[in-house]
Amino acid sequence: MIEDPQGTVLALFAAFCRVGGCFMLLPGFSSARLPMQIRLFLAVAISMAILPLLWDTIYPRAADPVASYVRLIVFETLTGAVIGLIARYFVLGLQFAGTVLTMMIGFNAPPSPDVIEDTAENQLTNLISFAALMVLFLLDFHHVILRALVESYTTMPLGAGFNPQGALITLADTLKQTFDIMLRLASPFIVYGLLFNIAVGLVNKLAPQIPIYFISLPFLICGGLFLVYFGISSMLEIFAAAFIPVFEGR
Template sequence: MINDPQGTVLALFAVFCRVGGCFLTLPGFSSARVPVQLRLFIALGVSMALTPLLWDTVYAVAKKPETTYVSIVFIEGMIGVVIGMVARYFVLGLQFTGTVMTLMTGFNAPPANDILEDGSENEITIMITLAGLLLLFMLDFHHVIIRALADSYKTLPMGGVFEGRRALVTLTNTLSSTFMIMLRLSSPFILYGLLFNVTVGFVNKLAPQMPVYFVSQPFIVFGGLILFYFGIASLIRLFAEAFIPLFTSV
């Protein structure tokens, strides 16, 4: 039996603010293809599951008469958004990798509609982004996010102050680590593109009358697709393996 219905609802709503802010930016759940009602129900279900585990911490703040719920809604929402952005930045790094692969292999096809968002992307970028996100879901990365939300109440307890500087440092470190990881994943294609273009440049010096661009374009695309065929499995696997260390380090 619930002895304090008002305090229970306020505690649940406070947890929902942090969870909802996280799911607002979480990759996969924040996709334009996911209905807003479904995101709402998922965030509400996760909040109801976490509230009993966090009851002692959350209810103690919710029942205080001097508690300002407007500030709690803002602070809890911002903390959830920062947690979700850490995972989103890492997944968005695949778009950087896809763009690099596209440029280095010369696969300049017209952009197509993105499967996850409402924008347009190259086919290679769409393929590896969707494959990386599906692999993360297969490895239950959302369980890691929910566990991080529960653990965040120990380091960022409810009722505290939102530390904007700390949040910016966290997001900056995430961008830096993501850039280095994606640069290593795309390094075979960068080396391939540089070596191929340098070789074509020497050929152009030896035979200036030959239309190098039209002759070399099919070969660079063909070689890039072969490299993509043999390297896509390792690329996606290394991407998935780097998620948990990156997420826990920041």
């Protein structure tokens, strides 16, 4: 029998605020293709699962009548949102790399509906982003997120407040590290596009009467797709291997 039902509910909702704030922005779980009810019930189920593990940490602060519970809700939601944004920035970085990749190989087809979100995106970028997200799920990246949520109660205790400066520094460092990794992933295609266009420009100077754009574009796309075919496995491998260092390094 629960001795303090009101305190238990308050502690559960306090845990839900941090978990829900994280899942609200977490890649895959925050997808527009996933019904809102599933996302809500999933966050509630995980909150109920971690509450017994962190009962001595959450319950005394959540049930404290002196503490401002509304302030606690806001700070906990922001803390969870920062954890979710770290993972989301990393996945959005791959979409950025995919956009650069498609531009450099001349694959500028009309955008189609995104597989994950309700936005328009290039087909090749859709393919790479969806494959990368599937690899992260196969490698249980969500378990890393859940472990980070549990450990966050040690580094960012409940009721200790929210540090905006620290959160911005963390997100800025994540963006920097993500940009470096995604630039490394897209660098072969950037080099390929630059060299190809320089060579085509030289040919156009030698024979200006030839419509070089219409002749060269199929070769640019064909070579770029061959490069994607042979390099996508290495791209996904580097992407998956870099997720844990980027996330746990924050």
